[in-house]
Amino acid sequence: EPEVTQTPSHQVTQMGQEVILRCVPISNHLYFYWYRQILGQKVEFLVSFYNNEISEKSEIFDDQFSVERPDGSNFTLKIRSTKLEDSAMYFCASILAEETQYFGPGTRLLVL
Amino acid sequence: AQSVTQLDSQVPVFEEAPVELRCNYSSSVSVYLFWYVQYPNQGLQLLLKYLSGSTLVKGINGFEAEFNKSQTSFHLRKPSVHISDTAEYFCAPGLTGGSYIPTFGRGTSLIVHP
Numbered sequence: 001e002p003e004v005t006q007t008p009s010h011q012v013t014q015m016g017q018e019v020i021l022r023c024v025p026i027s028n029h030l031y032f033y034w035y036r037q038i039l040g041q042k043v044e045f046l047v048s049f050y051n052n053e054i055s056e057k058s059e060i061f062d063d064q065f066s067v068e069r070p071d072g073s074n075f076t077l078k079i080r081s082t083k084l085e086d087s088a089m090y091f092c093a094s095i096l097a098e099e100t101q102y103f104g105p106g107t108r109l110l111v112l
Numbered sequence: 113a114q115s116v117t118q119l120d121s122q123v124p125v126f127e128e129a130p131v132e133l134r135c136n137y138s139s140s141v142s143v144y145l146f147w148y149v150q151y152p153n154q155g156l157q158l159l160l161k162y163l164s165g166s167t168l169v170k171g172i173n174g175f176e177a178e179f180n181k182s183q184t185s186f187h188l189r190k191p192s193v194h195i196s197d198t199a200e201y202f203c204a205p206g207l208t209g210g211s212y213i214p215t216f217g218r219g220t221s222l223i224v225h226p
Contacts, residue, residue, distance in 0.1 A: 033213065035216075042216045042219060043156065043202065043219075045214075048213060056207070056213065101158065101214065103148075104155050105154060106155050
């Protein structure tokens with residue numbers, strides 16, 4: 001069964017550094033999403049992406065965040081200057097058209 | 113803004129017992145409703161969804177949920193749980209009316225004891 005993959009599974013970075021989290025959505029999917037889950041808290045929507053542009057974003061998704069689909073397979077989330085509070089599990093998801101989102105296994109980001 | 117309340121943070125239950133995980137949401141418009149499951153060290157997986165039609169929705173692994181519009185609830189049930197059902201369960205209404213983007217509750221940890 002096709003699945004969403006994410007790399008790396010874990011990333012440790014220093015505060016102020018840039019990080020890029022990578023996702024490979026299911027190949028024929030058209031809509032892409034990023035979510036985050038701070039330890040012990042709920043999963044929060046960050047951004048949705050369709051047709052090479054952001055379609056929706058939450059208030060969490062400020063100027064420090066950006067997303068990109070640099071080629072036909074990858075979907076990336078960049079955090080320009082990481083803060084301690086960016087430490088979280090980041091999930092990527094994709095869907096073909098409507099309805100069921102398929103989630104990746106997540107990247108655990110730790111900012112020191 | 114969408115508000116989701118999962119009334120129980122943790123639900124311990126014995127194997128083969130029935131279970132109900134409660135969810136209430138607040139929305140001034142009709143929204144789609146989802147339940148997701150997160151097994152230990154894994155990503156989120158859709159259990160079931162309500163888009164329209166019958167208010168009783170059946171999902172994977174023997175789970176079902178009932179949409180109650182008047183009570184704005186979408187409780188999840190299973191008549192007989194297994195050890196393997198131990199996981200975190202998230203109720204997730206759509207972000208807005210007509211949206212398939214889930215807005216997650218805080219989750220309920222289902223712990224199944226032998």
